[in-house]
Amino acid sequence: MIVRLTRRYEFFASHRLHCSTLTEEQNREIYGKCNNPHGHGHNYEVELTVQGEVDPVTGCVVDISALDRLADDQILTPFRYRNLNEEVEAFRTLVPTTENLGAEVDRRLRAAWPGAFAGRGPRLEKVRIRETERNICEITHTR
Amino acid sequence: MVISKKVEFSASHICRSAQLTDAENERVYGLAANPLGHGHNYVVEVAVEGEPDPVTGMILDLKRLKEILDERVLEVYDHRLLNREVSPFDRVVPTAENIAIDIWNRMVSCIGERARLYSVKVHESSDLSVEYRGES
Numbered sequence: 001m002i003v004r005l006t007r008r009y010e011f012f013a014s015h016r017l018h019c020s021t022l023t024e025e026q027n028r029e030i031y032g033k034c035n036n037p038h039g040h041g042h043n044y045e046v047e048l049t050v051q052g053e054v055d056p057v058t059g060c061v062v063d064i065s066a067l068d069r070l071a072d073d074q075i076l077t078p079f080r081y082r083n084l085n086e087e088v089e090a091f092r093t094l095v096p097t098t099e100n101l102g103a104e105v106d107r108r109l110r111a112a113w114p115g116a117f118a119g120r121g122p123r124l125e126k127v128r129i130r131e132t133e134r135n136i137c138e139i140t141h142t143r
Numbered sequence: 144m145v146i147s148k149k150v151e152f153s154a155s156h157i158c159r160s161a162q163l164t165d166a167e168n169e170r171v172y173g174l175a176a177n178p179l180g181h182g183h184n185y186v187v188e189v190a191v192e193g194e195p196d197p198v199t200g201m202i203l204d205l206k207r208l209k210e211i212l213d214e215r216v217l218e219v220y221d222h223r224l225l226n227r228e229v230s231p232f233d234r235v236v237p238t239a240e241n242i243a244i245d246i247w248n249r250m251v252s253c254i255g256e257r258a259r260l261y262s263v264k265v266h267e268s269s270d271l272s273v274e275y276r277g278e279s
Contacts, residue, residue, distance in 0.1 A: 010268070010269070012181050012182060012183055012268065013181050013182060014155035014179075014180045014181050014182035014224070015182075033221065033222040034222060036222050036223065036224075036228075038155075038223065038224035038227050038228055039155050039180065039182070039224055040153050040154050040155050040182055040221075040222040040223060040224065041153060041154060041155035041156070041180065041181055041182005041183055042153050042182050042183065042184050043182075043183050043184045043268050043269070080174060080181075081174035081175055081177050081181040082177065082179070082181060083155075083177070083179035083180050083181065086179050087179060132151070132153060132184050133151070133184075
């Protein structure tokens with residue numbers, strides 16, 4: 001029986017949406033007030049959905065503490081209380097939109113996943129990142 | 144009777160006091176002392192107290208309250224780095240406490256005749272909020 005489990009995490013960070021290959025005017029037009037030179041910030045929520053068989057002994061689809069450690073090492077510690085543009089390597093060149101942030105979270109988790117779960121166990125199905133109540137990005141991997 | 148209205152803004156801030164040393168700032172504010180800043184989706188709930196007008200049935204026209212919130216709070220705070228762009232946070236640490244007091248001060252004089260400002264509640268995250276009810 002395949003079961004999906006979703007775990008939620010939160011971090012607070014600041015960012016500025018600005019693309020260096022566009023003009024100042026284009027940036028203002030595309031990103032609006034998110035282009036404010038001093039930046040602004042959000043309470044980001046990350047939801048990770050994992051999918052797999054329920055272990056008959058533990059009754060669990062995923063070792064939650066292993067997932068928490070992975071989220072802590074790969075996302076929360078590097079992003080929490082940070083200025084994303086200045087302090088996260090990927091966003092020195094990429095604009096930290098919700099889409100790019102979701103993709104970076106997804107990339108980091110996938111890279112570290114085999115190490116955390118020793119090649120067995122659950123599969124990361126979906127990364128969902130909520131920037132505000134009204135702005136949510138989902139990255140889904142279907143097999 | 145009390146009515147309240149809720150609005151949201153996104154902003155960044157740096158929790159550091161110029162009157163404390165670097166070590167003290169880090170001890171007091173922890174990760175929030177990061178000099179490059181971090182941010183929140185702030186939720187502000189403003190409550191107004193009064194008796195409903197016998198004709199309109201309203202304490203205060205909610206459209207008017209929304210306009211006041213837009214002008215006095217959102218236009219000032221939304222998508223800003225509070226320490227650099229919002230007075231008095233060039234001098235005062237923009238904690239949730241000080242934000243609630245500042246919003247109170249910005250709103251208290253413009254609520255109208257029938258009503259008075261009752262409280263300003265600032266939620267910095269889902270598990271932290273502060274409330275200010277003025278100097279009474």
